[in-house]
Amino acid sequence: MAENFEQHSDISAADLARLSQEAQAEATPSTAKIIWSEFKADRPAMAALFIIVGFIVFVMVGALFIDTPKMMETNIMAYFNQPFTPEFWLGADSGGRSVAKQLIVGSRNSIGIAIGLTIISSTFGICWGLISGYFNGYIDWGMQRVYDFMMMLPMTMMIIVLVTIIPHYNSVTLTFIFSIFYWEGTSRLIRSRTLAESEKDYVAASRTSGTSHWKIIFREIMPNISSLIIVDCTLSFAENIGVETGLSYLGFGLPSQTPSLGTMISNANDPNNITQYWWTWLPAALEIIILCLAISYVGQVLRRAADASQRQGAAD
């Protein structure tokens, strides 16, 4: 059969190297290059990217050098030590524990949980939505009833109950408990786009080309809704920092001996702390605000890079 094509085209194996080189020269830039040129076009987003990456690296590495149990020991002598002193850069809380060190270890814990939660729940939610939307019919019906059931459960209360009945838990188990409840929004969002996307002709063309269902779902449809996935992931990352923080604030997140952004903000429960000892809670609150803002900036750039009509970057 190959001869059949040889007959009707002047191109033969000898031209292959030359022609593919010519084509390479005319090739459209890769996704990574497009994202980078988008960042270069948007200075605040570039700054935000450096803030996020720098901060996460600093916190992850810094926490390795801090002896957490020793740091969490009560030190009466440093009771509400003033900030900006050589020993306590950001002061100390009511137990005389360094706020700066707690901030580093606490950020590591909170961000770690947020990253883990985002990866697990988004992966699951995306797969659930894609499969449900693509196959439609009875499969969709069944999967959506499971979704409805999960949505019906009171999420915060379930997490609080699970946390109380599990005797020993740490940040890893907490991440898994959160993940059970946080995939739903993503899955519904992805499903709605998949429903629209799988009606398009290129999906039909793939099917007539003999591509399997799974390949169509993950190699054809998923790249086409990647802008939605990226935006959803960045936003849910920002939100997930808040999830752990909120529960720790209520006292049901991480155990009290494990510092986190939430436990630090819960210092603000005490009116005395709010009025006089601002350094016990303000740094953590500021950190969350800055981090979430920076993440949403980066998310916007990624969305623009994924959608050709919104691009601002020069190179194309």
Added chain:
Amino acid sequence: MSLIEIKDLKVHYPIRTGFWNRITDSVRAVDGITFNIEAGETYGLVGESGSGKSTTGKSVVGLEKVTSGSILYKGQDITKADNRRKLDYNRDVQMIFQDSLSSLNPRKRIEDIIAEPLRNFEHLSKDDEKLRVLQLLDIVGLDADALYKYPHQFSGGQRQRIGVARAVATNPKLIIADEPVSALDLSVQAQVLNFMKKIQREFGISYLFISHDLGVVRHMCNNIAIMNRGRLVEIGTRDDIYNHPLHIYTKRLLAAIPETNVNQREAHRASRLAVEKVYQEQQSK
């Protein structure tokens, strides 16, 4: 023996109503049609929009679930997915879509788009595959530098030719062309149609050519079937249909072709109105 035999094909969509969502009625998109496609010919399927011609095409290529009837290919009924898999059916029967933009995945490079059927059916080596893609691009008149570009970087006519290249890639026996040129302007239509004819001559491919454009069908097809409301109202050769139409619906379609000769304007208008009147009378019966 014909290449493909379609017997009493029916595609009905259920209408669900009421609290329990029970099936109360159905839309008869295709309602019992029978025709054969011979090897190497172009078979025209003509009708107004909503007459079920696209649904017929999609059933033949295996994209639509058939309610009843059979489509025989190599003696097997390919309305069953099992038989399609056994025969590697889509290696032999491919499709060209109407909307060239939405039928090419916007996230894939042209090389990957054209190579998709090759990867699934032929399992060539990397170099052979790239060579085949380059040859296909050459056959449809595109340069090699199209290889690593994305669909949105091409014009409508070029995109449709990429669609043709993808359909031809596995050297199929039949291509379903679902209004392949109706989204293109006239000069580009001629270009794409001539490429399709050239490919037909060189590879001996049959087309099931679905269109509402009678001029294009006359240019392309030897045998023509006229479709209305899910049924075939008239089947015949090009000469039969254009010069001796029998069914009133066919007459009406032909009367609707605009006349370029200004001198005969009044006569043409009168004959069109006369046909329309007969048609309306028969409809109201």
